Amino acid sequence: MYAVIDVETTGLFNKDRIVEIAIAQLDRDGRATATWETLVNPQRDLGPQELHGIRAADVRKAPTFDQVAGDVVELLRDRVPVAHNLAFDGRLLSHEFLRIGCEIPDLGHFGVCTMQWADYFLPDAGRSLADCCSAAGIANERPHEAMSDVLATTELLALYLNSMGQVPLWDQRAAGLSEARWPLIPAQATAPVHRGIGAADGGAFLARLVDHLPRIPDPPQADMYLALLDRALVDRHISATEADSLVALASGLGIGRDAAIRLHRGYLHSLATVALEDGFVSSAERDDLDRVAALLSLPAVEVDAALRAAEDGSAPTLPQAEFRLRRGDIAVLTGAFAESKSFWADRLRAAGLTVAPNVTKKTALVVAADPDSMSGKASKARQYGIPVVGADTLDAVLARR
Known part of the structure; x- marks a missing residue:
């Protein structure tokens, strides 16, 4: 009978995209x-x-809309669409279908908007889903998660249905359902992807490398891997995207887990040498070495070994200098930050950096609201080999200038 819909999106306008969709099919x-x-x-x-709480680490492995469009049609066909603010969900859904060359019926023409009907059933409540749920005594434990909002809207609809006779007040309007013409898109039964799938990505990348490969990397191969590793560790954090890049490069170069551990150990030893250049390792430097060791899946005792090797001069040196920003280097911001972009631009300028609007090969650093950002700027930066760091780890980068 009914299909309750909710979408989470990149914004409010027709140009914006759906990033999560949930549908519940209901009986009469x-x-x-x-x-x-x-x-x-x-x-x-x-x-x-900060509103929808979805991470790029999760979404980058999710299907694109064209891959689930047929499944969406199958779930909505011959059912009365329901949403809290149906005009919004229907509009964003319609524009996603238009992007793949399809047109869907106007959901508002024969659907039920629980926000509009709230004026009738909950006259003293506000119009938002949170206000309606509060007035109706409905718990929505995870607002702005699509399925949680769908289930809350489902309870709201049930309350409306139980507050009137056997024939719903919108029954005549819903009769237009028979005129709805949905596009003929085959359902692909695409495997859904849920929030949290990227939680285990990042620093655990070493476990994804092959145990043994038939060859050991020669110096050029090792240098390529260490250069990428150094860029990934700029902010002392390995994002899911960086982990994937390291795994892919190691596989392509024939670097297995044992060889990677040897390279990681050498990288840590060279950082220890830098820390000891002044003859003293501060607590901050020791904390930094401990953090790098943990990110590289090396036990804490490796830090002590690295410092001993640095003291006796037996530690290896990096094939290139560790990444550090210099005054006047160009930085670019990308994404929707919790604070304003001007806040982060001021932070960068105060650190002596130049803030530019676009990424070029002269850019030194990209600061993203999400380190796994799929924005055009972040994608171009990765193509050029420019580090992409999250705003919440920027201090770690600036501290090592």
């Missing part, structure tokens, strides 16, 4: 008979992440 009495949800890869920046 408003009881859920099936649910479906997935993240959607918008192939761009995720917009206000």
Whole structure:
């Protein structure tokens, strides 16, 4: 009978993209008979992440909208669409279908908007889903998660249905359902991707390398791997995207887990040598070495070994100097920050950097709202071999200037 919909998006406008969609199929009495949800890869920046809470580490592995479009049609076909603010969800959904050359029916023409009907059933409540749920005594434990909002809207619809006779007040309007013409897109039963799938990515990348490979990397191969590793460790954090790049490069160069551990150990030893250049290792330098060791899956005792090797002059040196920013270097901002972009631009300028609007080969650093950002600027930076760091780890980069 009904299909309750909710979408989380990169913004409010037609140009914005869906990043999560959830649908619950209900019977005539408003009881859920099936649910479906997935993240959607918008192939761009995720917009206000502080609002919807979706991480690029999760979304980058999600299907694109064209891959789930057929599944969405199958779930909505011959059902009365329901949403809290149906005009918004229907508009964003319609524009996603237009991007793949398809047109869907106007959901508002025969659907039910629980926000509009709240004026009738909950006259003293506000219009937001949170206000309506509060007035109706409905718990929405994870607002702005698509399925949580769908289930809350489902309860709201059930309350409306139980507050009137057997024939719903919108029954005549819903009769237009028979005129709806949905595009003929085959359902692909695409595997859904949920929030949290990227949680284990990042520093655990070493476990994804092959145990043994038939050859040991020669110096040029080792240098390529160490150069990428150095860029990844600029902010003392290995993002999911950086982990994937390291795994892919190691595989392509024939670097297995044992060889990678040897390279990691040499990298740590060279950092210890730099820390001891003044004859003293501060607590901050020791903390930094401990953090790098942990990111490289090396036990804490390796730091002591690295410092001993640095003291007796037996530690190796890096094939290139460790990445450090210099005064006047160019930095670029990308993404929707919790604070304003001007706040972060001022931070960068105060550190002696030049802030530019676009990424070029002269750019030294890209600071993103999300280190796994899929924005055009972040993608171009990775193509040029420019470090992309998250705003929350920027201090770690600036501290080593």
